[in-house]
């Protein structure tokens with residue numbers, strides 16, 4: 001059975017760990033991928049099928065920006081596939 005003291009001690013320990021974790025999160029760094037890993041990612045892209053969701057999401061964002069007046073209806077967006085790194089030009093779906 002948990003006593004009130006044990007619960008408070010657990011909460012204090014959790015808060016301390018959270019603070020340590022926050023400090024560690026600030027120390028994250030990024031490194032470039034090894035060429036073999038890049039090739040593996042490129043092979044995992046199946047072209048049109050893999051890009052369908054990427055293009056749909058970009059179209060949705062572009063349409064939303066046009067509706068808010070941030071972009072013009074004639075604007076387009078270029079998205080880059082994170083797997084094969086090919087770039088795709090996306091045009092808006094909406095018409096006025």
Ligand SMILES: [Zn+2]
Pocket residue numbers: 045046047050051081082083084085086
């Ligand atoms: Zn791709």
